[in-house]
Amino acid sequence: MLSIAQLMSTKPVSVSPDDTLTVVKQIFDNVKFHHVLVVEKGILLGVLSDRDLFKALSPHIGTAAETPRDLATLNKKVHQVMLRKPVTLQPQAKIMDAIHLFNTEGVSCIPVVDSQNRPQGILSWRDIIRTLDRTDKRTAPT
Template sequence: MFVANRMAKNPVTVTPDTSLDDAALAMKKGNFRRLPVVEDGKLVGFFSDKDLMRVAPSPATTLSRYEEKSLLAKLKVAEIMNKDVISVSEDATIEEAALIMYDKKIGGLPVVSQVGAVVGVITETDIFKTFVDVMELTGGKTRLTVLADNKVGVVNELSGVFAADGLSIDSLVTCKQPDGSYEIVIRGDIPDVASLKEKIEAKGYKVIHSVRFS
């Protein structure tokens, strides 16, 4: 799963000499929280609503509405944008983008092509949606959580239990625990959870949770 398939494509961009007033209007009209800053076709910065709030007049200010707008109109994006911008390639995996955002504690990344052109923006919302899609959470079905030791053949053995019952696995995700064991989350159409749980536990595993999504 790649960034190019999950990002918002053809994003609205601004230039370094765009006024804050115009940048704020662009974000409001498009309901954006971030805008790539582009000059001569290349990414030179990233501008966010947090940057705007940092310089916007306080609600307690004595400035009139006209004076506030005049102040924002005089300031340029280049004066407050993040110049040390972190970007991600369009052919990067969604996991790479998620790891960068996690490590850097940022909510979005501009996406660039191989020639350096801005082709999209990927945000934490896109990552959340990817997780929902991978787990097929909107499609109903049953979710089982199985606790297993770290050993070879676990997935093969569990899938064999499903296959023997004529059941398909729609998604399977593993999560390593602090003690080295794994929680294995399996989703599928399971008409008889109790029966399947019994067969899984007969193989030496523990079903620690089950839930039906409607």
Template sequence: MTSPVETIPMDESVEAIKEIFDNSHYHHLVVLGDGGKCAGVISDRDLLKNLSPFIGKLGERTSDLNCLKRRAHQIMTRQLVAVRANTSLRAATRVMLDHRISCLPVVDKDKKCIGIVTVRDVVRWAMSELEAEPTPEAQQDEPGKRAA
């Protein structure tokens, strides 16, 4: 789990969301609703789907820039799938696979976001499991080298 989580309000502009993604290493933002409760998620892919490809290009028009005025609640994934802090990473991974999602907010009993599980977290966990019991094949691999 990654914590703390980058969060944004429901009325955050797409322009501000783009700025966050452009200037950070984040790939997911948690959208907060009433009372600071987790209301949805926006991935960098959700953002790209909602941006005009002409922004910043020679052919840019006013209508292309209008997409930047949209709000987080208009582009977020609303069918929020989340887990509690006591959920194992193995179970969280199963939830991510079953729902075909790349992140999973971790919420407390009041639905307030306390962390997020991402594909990167799952890969780190898988690597630690693999490194715990090296196999003869794995011992021969050199990190960063192409397999023959």
């Protein structure tokens, strides 16, 4: 049985709780992943998804209808929007532990932390699907 350590992304991007949403928007505008970890002094405090960001920002940003008030939403701090105390797993957890959390907690990523709550990686449901797809291709009859 695969452990989470074998599936997780080992270099998650993190931001500070005092960073602005501008910082997070710039990250999401330039990458293909959908979550950043919120870390302070090496300890996981929360998670911020691209969906959380979109909910917090004015829909008028970048349009002809944009006003200074719309742009001000970019100045909100990460800690005002992030999910606090996210569900986590440790690296030695099994894939079924993650699948259970995805199904029961309604999350789309799971930070992987050590016993002191220091981030070690991040696992998304896409990581699991990708692994299952590779496994299926290796075992498929030719």
